[in-house]
Amino acid sequence: MSGYTESLLEKYRQRIYEAVGHHTAPAGPEVKAIKITQPKYYKGQDDINAFDEWVNQPLRWLKIYKVTGPGRDADCITYARTCLEGMAAQWFDQEVDGPDHMIHDWTFEDFYSPAKGVLAFYNDLKCRASRMVQLPDEYSMKRKFVNGLPLPIAEGVLKSRGVSAEHMPMDQILIEVQRMESALKLINNHTRVQQSKQAGTRPTNSDN
Incomplete structure (x- = not known):
């Protein structure tokens, strides 16, 4: 956390x-x-x-x-x-x-x-799994969770955080995914602010 x-x-x-x-x-x-x-x-x-x-x-x-x-x-x-x-x-x-x-x-x-966010996705995944005739094992749950993440988050945790369904417990995967989600939100917010500033200072084209 x-x-x-x-x-x-x-x-x-x-x-x-x-x-x-x-x-x-x-x-x-x-x-x-x-x-x-x-x-x-x-x-x-x-x-x-x-x-x-x-x-x-x-x-x-x-x-x-x-x-x-x-x-x-x-x-x-x-x-x-x-x-x-x-x-x-x-x-x-x-x-x-x-x-x-x-x-x-x-x-x-x-x-x-x-x-919110990825935690809501994980909770929904658990809810769906609990309704299955045969409950999936932990490894299958971890793979399903990671594979279902938005691509930017999945790429981030797999490449830069070393997340692995094979070698990492679910609670640690959740922590890393939350951190990546928060980081990407900050980056996206910063990008939008910068784009807004650039749009506000960009000179308008004259028709003359």
Whole structure:
């Protein structure tokens, strides 16, 4: 996991802890009478601003209704699922509720991780594999994942990062692919900025 991703996740963990990490007294009738707008659905879109705006909404709801404290993690997670749609809901069903998820004791802080890019592709691959009559072996899964990546990412990790389905575990492949995806996004953004600058300073042709 990149340093940026780790710092981002830590920021969300801290925000969640500050909002719902401390136990509070049960909500009284005056609180239960308050009608709060249901949070908008998060669909797993690759937009950190959209996720950042969304994540505050269920936290506010949980805090107002006093669904807080370590003993309410399961309730928080269950409620958060009702605020997901599309790719985000699929990720939840596969990774949190799915019978083969790797983490057995979820906390609310662990749950809040936006699904995007190659990770969404990997989650979809796992979901499809779980529905097969005969589950594919790990090597087949790794090959399917690498072969299904966008060409620039696949070429980058195979040539410059030494990624190999034969000799590298899946979690390490995911780390390298995420790093390459982030690097290519930065390069593409830089290229677009430079092209915009050049277009803005390019002299116009005169008809005279």
